[in-house]
Amino acid sequence: xxxxxxxxxxxxxxxxxxxxxxxxxxxxxxxxxxxxxxxxxxxxxxxxxxxxxxxxxxxxxxxxxxxxxxxxxxxxxxxxxxxxxxxxxxxxxxxxxxxxxxxxxxxxxxxxxxxxxxxxxxxxxxxxxxxxxxxxxxxxxxxxxxxxxxxxxxxxxxxxxxxxxxxxxxxxxxxxxxxxxxxxxxxxxxxxxxxxxxxxxxxxxxxxx
Amino acid sequence: xxxxxxxxxxxxxxxxxxxxxxxxxxxxxxxxxxxxxxxxxxxxxxxxxxxxxxxxxxxxxxxxxxxxxxxxxxxxxxxxxxxxxxxxxxxxxxxxxxxxxxxxxxxxxxxxxxxxxxxxxxxxxxxxxxxxxxx
Numbered sequence: 215x216x217x218x219x220x221x222x223x224x225x226x227x228x229x230x231x232x233x234x235x236x237x238x239x240x241x242x243x244x245x246x247x248x249x250x251x252x253x254x255x256x257x258x259x260x261x262x263x264x265x266x267x268x269x270x271x272x273x274x275x276x277x278x279x280x281x282x283x284x285x286x287x288x289x290x291x292x293x294x295x296x297x298x299x300x301x302x303x304x305x306x307x308x309x310x311x312x313x314x315x316x317x318x319x320x321x322x323x324x325x326x327x328x329x330x331x332x333x334x335x336x337x338x339x340x341x342x343x344x345x346x347x348x349x350x351x352x353x354x355x356x357x358x359x360x361x362x363x364x365x366x367x368x369x370x371x372x373x374x375x376x377x378x379x380x381x382x383x384x385x386x387x388x389x390x391x392x393x394x395x396x397x398x399x400x401x402x403x404x405x406x407x408x409x410x411x412x413x414x415x416x417x418x419x420x421x422x423x
Numbered sequence: 424x425x426x427x428x429x430x431x432x433x434x435x436x437x438x439x440x441x442x443x444x445x446x447x448x449x450x451x452x453x454x455x456x457x458x459x460x461x462x463x464x465x466x467x468x469x470x471x472x473x474x475x476x477x478x479x480x481x482x483x484x485x486x487x488x489x490x491x492x493x494x495x496x497x498x499x500x501x502x503x504x505x506x507x508x509x510x511x512x513x514x515x516x517x518x519x520x521x522x523x524x525x526x527x528x529x530x531x532x533x534x535x536x537x538x539x540x541x542x543x544x545x546x547x548x549x550x551x552x553x554x555x556x557x558x
């Protein structure tokens with residue numbers, strides 16, 4: 215069986231992946247900032263190898279907290295689930311920031327799920343599109359799926375197995391004026407880690423030329 | 424010499440274009456519609472939620488312009504644009520998508536579509552309108 219040690223990236227690979235992921239979340243943050251008209255602060259990306267159950271805890275520090283999430287599966291030189299998550303009690307505020315104050319609350323509520331799905335679609339595509347452009351490859355994607363529940367439920371929504379080992383890349387974001395926190399996470403099954411590693415090494419090879 | 428009233432009427436006819444908005448997200452369609460109508464209140468706007476609907480709408484309404492999302496259930500925006508371009512080569516299509524990959528930009532270019540990336544903002548709608556206004 216594969217252990218986390220066997221999957222570890224060396225320092226150069228980790229550094230390159232953090233840098234590329236940083237560029238991707240930078241694009242995603244820029245897209246989000248334009249949509250909600252607020253400055254978006256990002257944390258430093260974190261990379262770890264862990265189980266889906268532990269990944270859920272790592273993301274929210276509270277496995278019971280109810281959150282909204284939008285996920286998309288991307289397939290190309292590697293496969294990954296990209297997920298955007300934010301607290302349930304802030305979701306309507308995010309939609310209002312996107313659509314504006316003119317719409318009555320009933321209509322806004324009716325559109326909440328659809329609006330959040332589109333926000334997720336734009337942010338996750340900004341991230342994965344940047345990775346594709348940096349790696350010089352092409353990714354196809356599933357349609358965005360909306361989830362509501364705990365982080366454990368959302369992370370296991372696609373695969374249903376809490377013990378699955380995954381590579382977790384994540385970054386926390388905060389809308390500065392509105393004090394809304396969220397997370398963008400990127401989960402790779404272990405079978406995809408080698409594909410990612412190859413992409414990183416090609417990227418580093420191109421830089422070194 | 425054309426009188427002022429006649430000239431205004433000709434201008435109004437020129438301004439009264441038709442636009443088909445194709446996007447599976449109702450929120451996106453709503454935002455595009457609002458931003459376009461702010462700038463072109465005379466335009467008539469139709470909507471479609473996927474590629475098949477888009478092709479039917481084009482057959483029925485023959486719009487001057489189209490904004491086309493890329494990733495949609497059923498027929499995607501690239502396939503739909505390809506069919507529309509073949510049947511109606513003068514229809515101007517903007518691929519308005521969250522998919523910012525270079526490969527998507529190239530596909531748009533090959534089909535003669537403008538490529539504008541989401542999020543839907545005033546600036547991206549201005550970009551689309553500038554493309555439509557080109558001779």
